[in-house]
Amino acid sequence: MNSSVITFPGSNCDRDVDVALKKFGFKNKMVWHEDIELPKSDLVVLPGGFSYGDYLRCGSMASKSKIMKSVINFAKSGGKVMGICNGFQILVETGLLPGALLRNKYLEFICKNIFVKINDKNSSYFKNIKKDILELHIAHNEGNYFCTKDQIKEIDDNNQIALFYSDKVGNIKDVYNPNGSIKNIAGIFNKEKNILGMMPHPERMIDSSLSGEDGSIFFENLINNLK
Amino acid sequence: MVSEQVAIDHGLKKDEYKKICDLLKRVPNITELGIFSAMWNEHCSYKSSRFHLKNLPSKGKNVIQGPGENAGVIDIGDHDAIVFKIESHNHPSFIEPYQGAATGVGGIMRDIFTMGARPIANLNSIHFGSPQHKKTKNLLRGVVRGIGGYGNCMGVPTIAGQTNFDESYNGNILVNAMTLGLVKKNKIFYSKAAGLGKPVIYVGSKTGRDGIHGASMASAVFDDKIEEKKPTVQVGDPFTEKLLLEACLELMAGDSIIAIQDMGAAGLTSSSIEMASKGNLGIEINLNKVPCRESKMTPYEIMLSESQERMLIVLENGKEEMAKKIFDKWNLDFAVIGKTNKSKKIELYFNEEKVANIPVNILVENSPMYDRKWKKIKLPKKIKIKKEDFKNLKIITVLNKILSNPNVCSKEWIWQQYDHTVMGDTIQKPGGDAGVVRVHGTNKAVAASVDSSAVYCWAHPLSGGKQIVCESWRNLISVGATPIAITNCLNFGSPENEENMGEFVECVQGLGEASLYLKFPVVSGNVSFYNQTKDNGIKPTPVIGGIGLIKDYKNMITMDLKEIDNIILVIGKTEGHLNQSLFSRDILNEKNGPPPEINFFNEKNNGETLLKLIDKKYIRSAHDVSLGGIITALSKMCIKGKKGATLKKPKYLINQFEYLFGEDQGRYIIEVDSNNLQKVITILKENSVHFDELGTVIDNDLTIDDKSKISIDDLVKSHTTWLTNYMSN
Numbered sequence: 001m002n003s004s005v006i007t008f009p010g011s012n013c014d015r016d017v018d019v020a021l022k023k024f025g026f027k028n029k030m031v032w033h034e035d036i037e038l039p040k041s042d043l044v045v046l047p048g049g050f051s052y053g054d055y056l057r058c059g060s061m062a063s064k065s066k067i068m069k070s071v072i073n074f075a076k077s078g079g080k081v082m083g084i085c086n087g088f089q090i091l092v093e094t095g096l097l098p099g100a101l102l103r104n105k106y107l108e109f110i111c112k113n114i115f116v117k118i119n120d121k122n123s124s125y126f127k128n129i130k131k132d133i134l135e136l137h138i139a140h141n142e143g144n145y146f147c148t149k150d151q152i153k154e155i156d157d158n159n160q161i162a163l164f165y166s167d168k169v170g171n172i173k174d175v176y177n178p179n180g181s182i183k184n185i186a187g188i189f190n191k192e193k194n195i196l197g198m199m200p201h202p203e204r205m206i207d208s209s210l211s212g213e214d215g216s217i218f219f220e221n222l223i224n225n226l227k
Numbered sequence: 228m229v230s231e232q233v234a235i236d237h238g239l240k241k242d243e244y245k246k247i248c249d250l251l252k253r254v255p256n257i258t259e260l261g262i263f264s265a266m267w268n269e270h271c272s273y274k275s276s277r278f279h280l281k282n283l284p285s286k287g288k289n290v291i292q293g294p295g296e297n298a299g300v301i302d303i304g305d306h307d308a309i310v311f312k313i314e315s316h317n318h319p320s321f322i323e324p325y326q327g328a329a330t331g332v333g334g335i336m337r338d339i340f341t342m343g344a345r346p347i348a349n350l351n352s353i354h355f356g357s358p359q360h361k362k363t364k365n366l367l368r369g370v371v372r373g374i375g376g377y378g379n380c381m382g383v384p385t386i387a388g389q390t391n392f393d394e395s396y397n398g399n400i401l402v403n404a405m406t407l408g409l410v411k412k413n414k415i416f417y418s419k420a421a422g423l424g425k426p427v428i429y430v431g432s433k434t435g436r437d438g439i440h441g442a443s444m445a446s447a448v449f450d451d452k453i454e455e456k457k458p459t460v461q462v463g464d465p466f467t468e469k470l471l472l473e474a475c476l477e478l479m480a481g482d483s484i485i486a487i488q489d490m491g492a493a494g495l496t497s498s499s500i501e502m503a504s505k506g507n508l509g510i511e512i513n514l515n516k517v518p519c520r521e522s523k524m525t526p527y528e529i530m531l532s533e534s535q536e537r538m539l540i541v542l543e544n545g546k547e548e549m550a551k552k553i554f555d556k557w558n559l560d561f562a563v564i565g566k567t568n569k570s571k572k573i574e575l576y577f578n579e580e581k582v583a584n585i586p587v588n589i590l591v592e593n594s595p596m597y598d599r600k601w602k603k604i605k606l607p608k609k610i611k612i613k614k615e616d617f618k619n620l621k622i623i624t625v626l627n628k629i630l631s632n633p634n635v636c637s638k639e640w641i642w643q644q645y646d647h648t649v650m651g652d653t654i655q656k657p658g659g660d661a662g663v664v665r666v667h668g669t670n671k672a673v674a675a676s677v678d679s680s681a682v683y684c685w686a687h688p689l690s691g692g693k694q695i696v697c698e699s700w701r702n703l704i705s706v707g708a709t710p711i712a713i714t715n716c717l718n719f720g721s722p723e724n725e726e727n728m729g730e731f732v733e734c735v736q737g738l739g740e741a742s743l744y745l746k747f748p749v750v751s752g753n754v755s756f757y758n759q760t761k762d763n764g765i766k767p768t769p770v771i772g773g774i775g776l777i778k779d780y781k782n783m784i785t786m787d788l789k790e791i792d793n794i795i796l797v798i799g800k801t802e803g804h805l806n807q808s809l810f811s812r813d814i815l816n817e818k819n820g821p822p823p824e825i826n827f828f829n830e831k832n833n834g835e836t837l838l839k840l841i842d843k844k845y846i847r848s849a850h851d852v853s854l855g856g857i858i859t860a861l862s863k864m865c866i867k868g869k870k871g872a873t874l875k876k877p878k879y880l881i882n883q884f885e886y887l888f889g890e891d892q893g894r895y896i897i898e899v900d901s902n903n904l905q906k907v908i909t910i911l912k913e914n915s916v917h918f919d920e921l922g923t924v925i926d927n928d929l930t931i932d933d934k935s936k937i938s939i940d941d942l943v944k945s946h947t948t949w950l951t952n953y954m955s956n
Binding site: 013015048050052054055108111139201204210211 | 372375376379380381382464465466467469470557558642643644645646647648649650651652653654656665780781783
């Protein structure tokens with residue numbers, strides 16, 4: 001399986017995702033934001049970080065960078081694109097995913113373990129996954145998912161919600177919502193479900209010495225699904 | 228025109244100005260005076276501290292680079308080295324907490340990657356005034372956001388820290404930032420220029436008018452007009468620094484750099500002079516070539532600007548194009564601004580005129596050094612606590628009060644705002660005895676901790692100085708790391724006051740003695756004097772950043788209690804020392820008396836024996852005993868492990884409060900599997916280590932005696948609510 005991780009100026013989880021993808025069997029290439037062509041890929045990952053400093057709206061500058069034209073074309077032709085954290089923000093800014101990511105409700109950067117409930121286990125990202133609830137890690141200042149009423153209806157109608165913030169047994173309640181996201185949304189798909197954007201970082205949970213190992217479950221399952 | 232008065236306005240003393248004129252054999256022009264004032268202020272010249280700092284032990288078998296470079300470097304085996312240093316950004320953070328703290332973090336990271344190392348962990352030690360003081364809350368919020376804002380964007384995890392509150396910081400908060408970087412031993416870069424006619428390159432951000440005289444501000448006492456000093460605070464741009472980091476490391480992968488130095492305090496002035504001085508050569512710079520953010524900047528402003536995210540490089544001839552390409556790729560300014568020469572002078576040109584011409588040795592070797600007057604501080608007399616004072620106290624009430632004390636309570640509200648897991652190697656998060664990160668791709672891990680004990684240092688600087696090094700050592704051992712070396716940030720009041728200077732001298736002496744005995748050398752550091760508003764200085768606050776190595780990261784120890792029925796022991800002797808303890812100060816309101824005594828032999832022996840036990844895998848959890856004594860330490864282990872403990876009745880003659888809350892040094896609490904207990908006891912006895920059997924791990928409650936019992940949930944509540952409530956009100 002070939003994967004590509006895009007490095008924007010200010011990306012800072014690009015290496016971490018590279019390590020994770022390789023650990024679970026991907027042949028990964030790092031792609032510079034000024035490149036025009038995307039290498040042959042089964043999966044493209046937009047990593048976390050502060051692309052272009054995020055001095056404008058998070059992800060907005062990156063969404064206009066050279067390589068993104070190819071990424072957008074790749075996504076529109078059905079290619080798998082996953083955005084983690086800043087990558088999710090970039091996907092929203094390109095319009096590939098609906099909605100926006102606002103500043104966290106309590107106006108503070110949050111770095112901690114959280115639980116997410118997988119909403120749709122039929123999608124190619126989560127099909128056959130061993131668990132319904134994953135313990136992952138978040139680290140963001142703008143993860144408060146927001147969209148219009150019409151958009152949320154469409155998202156619901158198409159079953160586009162990928163992950164909800166929950167407790168460890170899967171209860172989806174306001175108290176488990178770390179950032180104020182509508183409906184406790186931690187990640188969403190596009191309609192076709194080839195594009196996934198999520199705030200949590202599975203790449204930070206890939207061995208037992210780290211904050212947890214549920215990221216391993218995610219990546220192992222993902223590569224099996226793509227094979 | 229430059230006159231004595233202009234020099235005084237620049238923070239120079241009359242005799243210093245006279246010395247300048249004598250050395251130059253003329254009156255300096257305004258640019259030159261600016262350069263002198265920047266190089267000769269306390270912050271850059273260490274003029275009041277050098278005399279004493281030279282006595283600190285800085286050598287050891289693992290030391291690759293001691294003080295004198297951008298940071299210290301230690302060997303961790305397999306050709307890997309750790310570059311690390313701590314630095315203060317106190318004055319700017321009080322004036323503008325967000326930017327002050329942010330640029331403090333940015334500055335220390337630059338010191339690390341200047342040497343070729345990729346930063347792998349950040350730490351910080353922050354001290355604020357009383358929680359009731361009107362400025363404290365906003366300062367805390369701003370500082371925490373600033374530290375997070377910079378470190379998070381850089382993608383470097385903040386793995387540990389320390390936050391203290393004390394009224395002595397009401398008018399002068401402390402923000403000390405520390406960074407560790409990883410480098411291959413043969414790829415360390417230094418600031419010593421070499422070779423003649425080599426191009427001098429400026430890279431990074433453009434130069435603006437921000438931070439002019441920042442270093443001078445950091446060398447002055449605050450008065451009522453501090454708000455006017457806002458323009459002297461630099462503004463940070465972590466995004467540019469991230470680009471600068473990547474660009475520098477890319478250039479460093481080759482062999483074109485002769486010397487490199489970041490532009491920190493006193494900007495272009497100190498960086499160029501330092502490179503010339505170390506290389507014993509001259510540097511000429513055409514200031515028209517310096518990339519400027521604003522038009523019509525004068526030579527004076529260009530030389531004294533403290534704009535952030537800039538570096539100065541001496542390059543091999545002919546490598547300019549190749550280097551420029553790298554900086555272009557990262558969208559950073561790159562300019563050849565001068566060259567090295569044999570003049571041994573710093574020569575500056577602007578609009579084709581020579582605007583400064585100063586022999587380098589005058590600025591560096593001839594900079595003032597003072598053996599300031601200082602007052603010895605006697606060990607205070609022990610205060611006997613009367614029996615009646617204990618009579619009406621209930622252990623659980625006292626424990627709750629101590630756990631929720633601002634200096635003991637959980638700081639999760641703070642460290643949750645710092646990205647502590649980016650880079651994917653953080654194996655011990657903030658909230659433990661030390662932060663631990665793996666050396667990427669290896670089995671090794673590095674532990675780091677920051678500590679201060681201003682109350683002990685204030686009560687008796689010599690003892691306090693020793694204690695703080697020992698505490699750092701214990702924190703590293705508690706996570707299973709072998710302590711290697713330390714960096715220090717020495718925060719004090721005015722050196723011109725004999726008492727403050729005495730505190731400095733004796734703290735330094737104490738920490739030197741401890742560091743020598745424990746073979747725990749000081750490899751880098753920073754001094755911050757004039758933490759003083761009018762006549763009120765802060766409590767003497769040396770901060771120690773310690774580094775240790777864990778050879779196999781799987782042997783790392785955490786403090787959370789692991790399993791029911793395991794046995795809990797206390798290593799080290801409990802005499803019940805209450806003077807200067809949190810119990811004494813907070814519960815009995817008794818603020819006098821000596822701090823606990825340090826016994827170097829026991830300290831070393833207890834620590835080394837515990838490391839042996841860890842090595843044999845007999846230890847399930849460990850935690851050093853510090854503020855709040857045994858019961859506070861054990862409560863934290865219960866909270867972290869969500870398990871309870873039941874205590875045995877102690878067999879001592881001292882009373883229960885002295886036993887539980889005493890702050891005797893050299894102690895650890897350890898958890899041992901009952902099957903290994905005899906083996907552990909044998910090793911402890913063989914090594915003549917004193918120990919007590921404290922109790923057993925149980926389920927839900929901490930049971931101290933028949934009358935004193937508290938549930939873990941209640942312990943958690945006491946420990947975690949204060950800070951969150953304080954910040955949300």
